[in-house]
Amino acid sequence: AQSVAQPEDQVNVAEGNPLTVKCTYSVSGNPYLFWYVQYPNRGLQFLLKYITGDNLVKGSYGFEAEFNKSQTSFHLKKPSALVSDSALYFCAVRDMNSGYSTLTFGKGTMLLVSP
Amino acid sequence: NAGVMQNPRHLVRRRGQEARLRCSPMKGHSHVYWYRQLPEEGLKFMVYLQKENIIDESGMPKERFSAEFPKEGPSILRIQQVVRGDSAAYFCASSAMNTEAFFGQGTRLTVV
Numbered sequence: 001a002q003s004v005a006q007p008e009d010q011v012n013v014a015e016g017n018p019l020t021v022k023c024t025y026s027v028s029g030n031p032y033l034f035w036y037v038q039y040p041n042r043g044l045q046f047l048l049k050y051i052t053g054d055n056l057v058k059g060s061y062g063f064e065a066e067f068n069k070s071q072t073s074f075h076l077k078k079p080s081a082l083v084s085d086s087a088l089y090f091c092a093v094r095d096m097n098s099g100y101s102t103l104t105f106g107k108g109t110m111l112l113v114s115p
Numbered sequence: 116n117a118g119v120m121q122n123p124r125h126l127v128r129r130r131g132q133e134a135r136l137r138c139s140p141m142k143g144h145s146h147v148y149w150y151r152q153l154p155e156e157g158l159k160f161m162v163y164l165q166k167e168n169i170i171d172e173s174g175m176p177k178e179r180f181s182a183e184f185p186k187e188g189p190s191i192l193r194i195q196q197v198v199r200g201d202s203a204a205y206f207c208a209s210s211a212m213n214t215e216a217f218f219g220q221g222t223r224l225t226v227v
Binding site: 034036042043044045046049090092102103104105106107108 | 119121148150156157158160163170171173206208210215216217218219220221
């Protein structure tokens with residue numbers, strides 16, 4: 001079975017400071033990894049993905065994520081946070097080696113960026 | 116290319132009624148996923164479907180819930196004899212094979 005852990009329910013950061021939202025995963029095969037963002041009363045928006053290649057993946061709105069196979073982590077980062085980044089962030093994993101594989105989400109981390 | 120379309124956006128049902136939630140995937144996507152989101156509980160997987168096939172329904176409650184994705188038309192999530200505990204936001208997502216999934220805006224079901 002595959003799983004995702006987001007150990008922090010909430011992350012607080014001041015505008016202009018760097019931010020990190022943590023994610024670790026567990027799959028039996030090789031992972032596809034994703035980050036999504038959800039604004040209030042909206043659906044999830046795709047931010048970025050890791051499939052293969054460079055461990056540092058760049059995505060929308062200045063976000064990036066680093067894949068670390070040895071630590072089974074895929075932390076989301078941004079060098080300088082904006083108040084408008086405040087939202088709920090979800091990490092997700094799919095097993096690349098499974099022909100039919102569900103996309104499994106973490107429970108989400110609320111990011112609050114203060115002015 | 117329209118995104119994933121869910122309707123209705125809001126649905127109110129009385130206890131014991133049936134709720135039907137519809138999802139039209141993005142053009143070219145043959146994989147559909149349904150998730151339920153409750154406050155403070157994150158996103159819970161319910162069912163994964165391909166055209167005319169249920170691939171994984173491990174997250175579906177054993178009773179009252181069913182899903183289909185017919186050859187023609189939208190995917191339907193059906194909840195029979197709704198109870199207050201079914202009140203939640205239900206999200207549909209679609210993808211091509213092994214690609215990122217794109218989400219609809221969700222259907223917010225309220226059972227009164």
